[in-house]
Amino acid sequence: MSYELSFFQALKLNAGVWIMLLVSLLPIVLGIVMWRRSRSQSNRFNAGPILIFVGLIPVGISFWILFASLHTGWRLSGTTLIVKTRPQTVELPLSKTTGAWVSPSGSYGLAMRLNGTSIGQFQTGLFRLNNGKSAIVFHEGTHPWLALSQDGKLALISSPNVKTLANHVGAMVPSLSSTASTRLTSFRIAVGSLIASVLSLVLFVLLQVWLSRRYESFLPEKMTTHWCLDGQANGWMSRKNTLRIGPILAGSMGLIGAGLSVLSWMVTAIILAVQILFLILLRQVYIYNADKRGPSA
Known part of the structure; x- marks a missing residue:
């Protein structure tokens, strides 16, 4: 059992990437035009390479966002649940893991992204919660939120198949470990x-x-x-x-x-x-x- 993002799912979830790529075309095209015109007139300042560099910055950020989202998610490997985000992955042995359904607008709601990606209905990475705790988060869509805790590790999952995953967790208790x-x-x-x-x-x-x-x-x-x-x-x-x-x-x-x-x-x-x-x-x-x-x- 698993749910990990494919390349096309990452493209769909990160729609803002397309906007960034379109915006980057303006300075790149303008830079190429200015660079070619300045080459033929030696008395002019050649700002073309600088504009091209400026345009390449959002291009690099866009590819990084796609890379950071690709193959993130969760999967069951034997009796261990692996929650994979970038740059962190957490492994939770099911025999020692407890969990509970939580509300995204309550104390387990996301307060601040510490490391990872947050775009619309998609969040992955390390987040600080409303209760002051920190957790590894994988959220995609509008599915229920499952909080899992084991030996000081806290993970929040909200994705397709999360209800089926909950059946493998074991006892569902309201209190979570530190x-x-x-x-x-x-x-x-x-x-x-x-x-x-x-x-x-x-x-x-x-x-x-x-x-x-x-x-x-x-x-x-x-x-x-x-x-x-x-x-x-x-x-x-x-x-x-x-x-x-x-x-x-x-x-x-x-x-x-x-x-x-x-x-x-x-x-x-x-x-x-x-x-x-x-x-x-x-x-x-x-x-x-x-x-x-x-x-x-």
Whole structure:
């Protein structure tokens, strides 16, 4: 007995993926057009690769969402129930497992996603509940919710065949054991995300400082910092102020990411992508000004 998502079920449940892919086409197509036009006119800033990179970010996120959903679910292997989510899988020996039907709007309702996917009527991963506990969750559709507990492990299942699964669980009791193990897991994930955000903050501030110092001697006193969509320059700043932008942006984004990283590891991933984008963008600005020496002061 099992219920695991196939590729086509994952596509159906994650309808937002198609919207993200359609949205990503605009910067990709615009970037290709600008890149081709700028190649034929050497005096124009080539923003095409940057736009292409921006468009590829939601493409990567879309494929990750599909990958994270694929083959998630539950299955019975002998006398063990395996609940599989990404990035976690929990195994519950049925002889030691207790369970109860719970209400999704009550104390066992989902309060916050700690790690996983949550789109409409589909949730999978590690969640904090309304009662403050944490649980591994697999929810698809509008089926009853079954809470299963064993030695500090707590899992919530709501999917087709969940009533048949309940017949294999054993005694259905209203009280569930503590969730010390899942609490510890959620704590470790939050701390790990925070540490990763702080390390990325330090790394990208240092990279921005290194980049500004590397190009400082090659840059003019008055630098081009803004362009129209057709690539023509229409904004300038002093070299001193321009070189400050990178470290300030990296530090600001890093602090925001560090503060929000405890809510979800996805925040850390998004901030990391933005930091990389800023680094590439400023490098392009420095290269452009170093080659062209900017407008005369």
